[in-house]
Amino acid sequence: MGSATSEASALPATRTPLGDAAETGLKIVVVGGFGVGKTTLVRSVSEIRPLNTEEVMTQAGIGVDDLGGVAAKTTTTVAFDFGRISLNERLVLYLFGAPGQERFWFLWDRLFTGTLGAVVLVDTRRMDDSWYAIDRLEHHGTPFVVAVNRFDEDTAAHSLDEIRQALALPEGVPLIECDARVRTSGKHVLVTLVDHLYHMALAQESAS
Numbered sequence: 001m002g003s004a005t006s007e008a009s010a011l012p013a014t015r016t017p018l019g020d021a022a023e024t025g026l027k028i029v030v031v032g033g034f035g036v037g038k039t040t041l042v043r044s045v046s047e048i049r050p051l052n053t054e055e056v057m058t059q060a061g062i063g064v065d066d067l068g069g070v071a072a073k074t075t076t077t078v079a080f081d082f083g084r085i086s087l088n089e090r091l092v093l094y095l096f097g098a099p100g101q102e103r104f105w106f107l108w109d110r111l112f113t114g115t116l117g118a119v120v121l122v123d124t125r126r127m128d129d130s131w132y133a134i135d136r137l138e139h140h141g142t143p144f145v146v147a148v149n150r151f152d153e154d155t156a157a158h159s160l161d162e163i164r165q166a167l168a169l170p171e172g173v174p175l176i177e178c179d180a181r182v183r184t185s186g187k188h189v190l191v192t193l194v195d196h197l198y199h200m201a202l203a204q205e206s207a208s
């Protein structure tokens with residue numbers, strides 16, 4: 001047996017090679033407030049071992065990162081999460097989880113370059129953080145969907161209608177629920193975004 005073969009078969013199952021038919025790579029950004037589940041989402045849907053840079057919060061973050069409701073979280077993402085998911089044989093999404101804290105906004109403008117669409121993750125206990133993300137996306141003209149990551153500890157159980165109102169989301173922006181820890185749920189969020197992009201493109205085409 002050649003060494004190349006045995007090396008290939010020794011690849012960990014998490015490193016799914018990119019299919020030959022993959023043609024279209026779409027860049028998708030996952031944004032949202034601190035601790036809302038961006039890293040969790042990218043990790044649960046990604047076929048490659050996701051890259052991410054978690055660092056124990058530095059002194060700089062103390063008093064700046066609002067720990068309200070997420071006291072158990074001791075790390076914060078200072079750079080990006082990166083993952084990849086193939087929705088079908090042709091369509092590959094490259095996922096970038098972007099830090100939501102205001103002091104990282106200087107990264108966003110660069111990050112949004114070439115971005116086809118975005119997912120805004122929302123934690124209803126800390127809605128303020130979502131405002132910033134939505135604001136930036138609207139400013140950039142980047143299409144997005146909003147996904148409410150339901151936390152077990154959140155007993156308020158606001159309805160999607162209430163959340164839509166609180167975020168002043170236009171009717172055309174899809175709003176769904178998800179559990180960032182569950183792969184099928186995260187994948188559903190991404191499929192919703194791709195559908196949204198597709199319908200927007202169709203509408204644009206028929207308008208021109």
Ligand SMILES: Nc1nc2c(ncn2[C@@H]2O[C@H](COP(=O)(O)OP(=O)(O)O)[C@@H](O)[C@H]2O)c(=O)[nH]1
Pocket residue numbers: 032033034035036037038039040041073076077149150151152153178179180181
């Ligand atoms: N109960 C619950 N916990 C979650 C969910 N999503 C993420 N978490 C936890 O919330 C914490 C923050 O998530 P993380 O992905 O690091 O947030 P990020 O700052 O947006 O990247 C982690 O401890 C996750 O395990 C969820 O849907 N339900």
Ligand SMILES: [Mg+2]
Pocket residue numbers: 038039040076077097
């Ligand atoms: Mg993170």
